[in-house]
Amino acid sequence: MTTFRDYMRNVYYQFYKLTSKKYVIPAKEVVIDVVIPFLQPDAEVLLLCIQGVRHCVNHKIDKIYVVSPETDLVKKLCEDNDAVFVDETKVMGYGSEAVSFHTDTGEDRSGWIFQQLLKLSGKIGENRYFLVIDADHVLVRPHTFISQDGRFVFYRSSDHHIPYYNTLESLTGFTDYGFFTFSYVSRKMIFDKEILAELRETLAGRSCKEWDRVIIESLENGELTTFSEFELYGNYVPDEKKISLPWRTKVLSSARLAPYEKLVDKYSGKFLALTFPDSIESMYK
Numbered sequence: 001m002t003t004f005r006d007y008m009r010n011v012y013y014q015f016y017k018l019t020s021k022k023y024v025i026p027a028k029e030v031v032i033d034v035v036i037p038f039l040q041p042d043a044e045v046l047l048l049c050i051q052g053v054r055h056c057v058n059h060k061i062d063k064i065y066v067v068s069p070e071t072d073l074v075k076k077l078c079e080d081n082d083a084v085f086v087d088e089t090k091v092m093g094y095g096s097e098a099v100s101f102h103t104d105t106g107e108d109r110s111g112w113i114f115q116q117l118l119k120l121s122g123k124i125g126e127n128r129y130f131l132v133i134d135a136d137h138v139l140v141r142p143h144t145f146i147s148q149d150g151r152f153v154f155y156r157s158s159d160h161h162i163p164y165y166n167t168l169e170s171l172t173g174f175t176d177y178g179f180f181t182f183s184y185v186s187r188k189m190i191f192d193k194e195i196l197a198e199l200r201e202t203l204a205g206r207s208c209k210e211w212d213r214v215i216i217e218s219l220e221n222g223e224l225t226t227f228s229e230f231e232l233y234g235n236y237v238p239d240e241k242k243i244s245l246p247w248r249t250k251v252l253s254s255a256r257l258a259p260y261e262k263l264v265d266k267y268s269g270k271f272l273a274l275t276f277p278d279s280i281e282s283m284y285k
Contacts, residue, residue, distance in 0.1 A: 013158040013182065017246040024153055024243055026058035026144035032190070033125030034064040037088075037115045038135040043077055044257055045136050045276050050081050051260040052139035052273070057131065059145060065124050066135075067091065067115075088115070091123050092212070104221045113219065116229035117212050122196040130191050136276045137187040137249075138260070140268040145190035147243055152190050154234050155247040155272070159183035163223045164231045170218050171203060174235060184234030186247040187275055191233065199236050248272040 034053050038046055050064060064083040068074045078085040089095040096114035103109060118124070119132050131145055145153050160183060168174060203211040220226045234242075250271045257276060258266075267274055 009160060010158060013246070016182070017248065020246055021243070024144045024245070025148040027146045027148050027150065028059060030129060030146050031060045031062050031127050032057075032145070033062050033127045033130040035119065035124050035130050035132045036064065036066050036083075036135050037118065037132070038066050038068045038074065039111075042254065043073065045138070045254070046077060047081065048138045048257070048260055048263070049133060049135050050083060052137075053131075053133060055260075055264075056139035056142050057145070058142050062127055063125065067118060067124060086124060088118060091118050092121055099216055101216065101219055102221065103224055107224065109224065112225075113216065113227065116227065117215065119191070120196060120200070120215075120229050120233070121212075122191065122193040122200075128193050130193070132189050132191060134187040134275070138263065138274045138276070139188075139272070140264045140274060141272045143188075143272065150241075152192065152237060152242045154184055154190075154237075154242055154244050155186040155188060156182040156184060156244050157186045157247050157249070159185055161185075161225065161228070163220065163226045164228045167218055167220070167227045168232055168235060171206070171214065171232065172236070173206075182244070182246075184230040185228050186230070186249070188273075189230050189233065192237075195237060196233070199233065202236075250274050252276055254278050 034057070036046070036049060036053075046066070053061070053064060064081075065086050066074065066078050066083050067086045067088050069089075070085075070087045075085050077083070096111040099110040099114045099117070101108075101110050101113050122130075124130065129146065133139075143153075143155075147153060160181065164185075200211040203214045207214050209217075215227065218227070248271050250267055250273075252274055254276050263274060
């Protein structure tokens with residue numbers, strides 16, 4: 001049920017979309033890696049995601065890494081599409097079973113937390129900057145992630161999930177989350193490994209434990225979605241180092257999956273990206 005507060009947030013977000021920048025000059029000389037966490041069953045949307053990255057990212061891409069449980073299918077998909085397969089259990093020396101996070105109702109959310117830790121580890125790729133994009137997210141218009149003046153571009157959604165902010169407060173002590181604070185959860189984010197290293201040190205320093213264990217122990221079992229790596233990192237980056245843009249994304253069902261060119265023709269006039277959340281409905285539950 002939509003509350004009056006939700007309605008007002010949406011009105012404010014529409015105003016934000018109308019008044020925000022439409023284009024940011026990219027730092028085209030910057031080389032980045034791309035990291036795509038993936039858990040089949042739907043390979044078609046992964047191929048669309050890769051096509052979108054190759055067509056729409058305004059930076060030089062070194063390599064595209066697909067991080068997944070090891071199967072013959074995903075390794076073949078990587079081989080056929082010039083991507084690098086990464087066995088998710090080899091990144092941090094453990095798999096999702098080591099997270100062992102369940103809600104009070106018994107739902108296993110270990111994999112969902114684990115894939116967020118993989119991103120925050122900064123261990124994938126050889127370049128300082130890397131773009132993380134969810135496998136169900138398809139770019140249909142050009143995206144800049146690092147501006148010509150060296151700032152990071154974050155695409156923001158209108159979501160406002162209070163449990164995320166509660167967890168961030170316990171992790172960092174930061175409390176400045178106003179009602180009109182837009183979300184960094186937009187299925188894609190540019191990361192700087194140097195800033196990530198500082199963030200991990202900050203987390204570890206607050207409790208003298210390893211940073212990943214600090215995050216795991218901060219989780220509230222009563223919540224299904226209690227932590228967001230995008231919210232953590234996006235809020236950690238200093239304001240003077242970032243530019244915020246509305247994410248302008250259309251959410252579609254997997255029944256609307258189509259060849260990439262058709263999706264671009266149909267939706268790129270109004271949207272920057274498409275997302276198919278039910279196409280990988282079992283992803284890291």
